[in-house]
Amino acid sequence: MDDRFDCIIVGGGVAGLSAALTLARGGAKFLLIERGEFSGAKNVSGGVLWGNQLNDLVPNYWEEEDAGFERFIAHRRLTFMDEGSSFSIDFKSDHFKQTPYTGVVVLRARFDAWLASKVQEAIEEGPHADESFIATDILVEELVKDDSGKVVGIRAGDEVFNSDCVILAEGVNNLLTRQVGLQSEYVGADYVATGVKEVIRFDRKVLEDRFQLDGLSGMSNEFIGYATQGVEGGGFLYTNRDSISLGLVLGLAELRKSGKKPYDILNEFKKHPAIKDIIKGGEVAEYSAHVVSTGDMRVMPKEIYADGVMVAGEAANLLLNSGKAIQGMDYAMASGVIAAQTALNAKERKDHSAASLKSYRDELEKSYVMKDLRAFQGAVHFLHNEAMFTRVPALVCDFGREFFTIKNQATPKVSQMLRGAIKRNSSYMELIKLGLKGGRSL
Amino acid sequence: MKDLSIAERLGMVNYRNQGKTKARAHIEVETDMCNSTCPHKCTTYVCPANCYTLDDLGKVHFQFEDCIECGTCMFACDQGAVTWRYPHPEEGRGVTWNFG
Numbered sequence: 116m117d118d119r120f121d122c123i124i125v126g127g128g129v130a131g132l133s134a135a136l137t138l139a140r141g142g143a144k145f146l147l148i149e150r151g152e153f154s155g156a157k158n159v160s161g162g163v164l165w166g167n168q169l170n171d172l173v174p175n176y177w178e179e180e181d182a183g184f185e186r187f188i189a190h191r192r193l194t195f196m197d198e199g200s201s202f203s204i205d206f207k208s209d210h211f212k213q214t215p216y217t218g219v220v221v222l223r224a225r226f227d228a229w230l231a232s233k234v235q236e237a238i239e240e241g242p243h244a245d246e247s248f249i250a251t252d253i254l255v256e257e258l259v260k261d262d263s264g265k266v267v268g269i270r271a272g273d274e275v276f277n278s279d280c281v282i283l284a285e286g287v288n289n290l291l292t293r294q295v296g297l298q299s300e301y302v303g304a305d306y307v308a309t310g311v312k313e314v315i316r317f318d319r320k321v322l323e324d325r326f327q328l329d330g331l332s333g334m335s336n337e338f339i340g341y342a343t344q345g346v347e348g349g350g351f352l353y354t355n356r357d358s359i360s361l362g363l364v365l366g367l368a369e370l371r372k373s374g375k376k377p378y379d380i381l382n383e384f385k386k387h388p389a390i391k392d393i394i395k396g397g398e399v400a401e402y403s404a405h406v407v408s409t410g411d412m413r414v415m416p417k418e419i420y421a422d423g424v425m426v427a428g429e430a431a432n433l434l435l436n437s438g439k440a441i442q443g444m445d446y447a448m449a450s451g452v453i454a455a456q457t458a459l460n461a462k463e464r465k466d467h468s469a470a471s472l473k474s475y476r477d478e479l480e481k482s483y484v485m486k487d488l489r490a491f492q493g494a495v496h497f498l499h500n501e502a503m504f505t506r507v508p509a510l511v512c513d514f515g516r517e518f519f520t521i522k523n524q525a526t527p528k529v530s531q532m533l534r535g536a537i538k539r540n541s542s543y544m545e546l547i548k549l550g551l552k553g554g555r556s557l
Numbered sequence: 558m559k560d561l562s563i564a565e566r567l568g569m570v571n572y573r574n575q576g577k578t579k580a581r582a583h584i585e586v587e588t589d590m591c592n593s594t595c596p597h598k599c600t601t602y603v604c605p606a607n608c609y610t611l612d613d614l615g616k617v618h619f620q621f622e623d624c625i626e627c628g629t630c631m632f633a634c635d636q637g638a639v640t641w642r643y644p645h646p647e648e649g650r651g652v653t654w655n656f657g
Binding site: 150151152155156157158159160222223224225227252253254287288290301302303304307309311313314358360367370371374375376377378382385386391394395397399400401402403404405406 | 558560561563566567569570573597599602603605606607625626627628629631632633635637641642643644645646647651652653654655656657
């Protein structure tokens, strides 16, 4: 038996598993290597998997009783915060209840393990039932190259596994991507953030009543302003089946400047009146943290393919916070699928050179992933603007306080209230500049 | 809800190979560098697992046992003091998330 694989995938997260499903269904013989105890064991996300591509990979997944997602997003909220107030834009609609859903909340230890079970089923139904594997608890230490510099396999401990190509889906801490020279050895703090999160458990009935949930419907809430104590970034709250995911994403360069500890900022966030009352009675079940890309393309690897290797998901820093949503897992899925299709085509052509694998880049550029990443770079920079997480939320809350406060005295007109709030927190000049920038970039 | 300390938070983390008396370190820090030339010693506050601490004399100490593999220090240290690897599945430490 030839022990050479058509493809080796490093990493059993969303990108790696999506690639694996595609390879299994395309009839390739592959090995997926995950360093955790199981797929998902090492993975942390906020997290919402946005869009409906999951339905392409696992058709009608919601019909499964024990499908790996927590809840589908039927209710969205964006909250501006100052120290004592919150002002929310709230959108709830029945159209979100139609399948396929356009966003599902996930907890990765459960979701990835479920997706891995789908890969295993696809392997068993395919032509390489005894020759394709998901291998866990193995750490890939090095990519193996031939004399010409082409990647021809991986090394884990003393063992070498050979393959025609390798898909790196190792996540944002992309050591192997750096090792093969696709990304600089050192990547600075400027274009990444640190996420900290708690999973807070509730009695299911309490959770459903508190967040107005119906069946498996769920809510996503993002926070901007006081949530991050002046550090660039934002907060999030997502409803799971019987818990919530509550956390912060903090720009790392800004966090370094602030001198603050991420978990102290999280404690303050939890004391804000908008949060304190909705987490009452909950019990923290897990605290986690992870680095996350911010969507600034300047942090992307120099290239996402080379001779015998492709880089998918957050290892390629494919993530975008456009102000509408933080998208990363859907990009991981899309890029994993395209990388696997490229590997299948390369197998057909019997050519895994960089020239052949370039079609991964080309197809990704044609997909919504790179189109959106390129189109919304302005939004990424706009949201980095200090005013957006300090003065603007303060202004919004100041106005809200004025507008919603009824005093038994002559009431100023809305335009007067707005003028006052602008003068107290910002300036017309700054708002005009922000308005122009925002108008162009969002 | 009462404030949780970092110790209480890390107490909920499911660490691997806890039975092993001597786990292999996956991160190496040249604290000599932290304690001589580094202008900010930022790892002592940006690390979400408090693996980097300052003693009474203001010196940086590092322990890998509480590390939750988030990657923050690898990006945050701009002095070249942090060598970051993934923990070895059998001989290292590191996490298995219950929720993730």
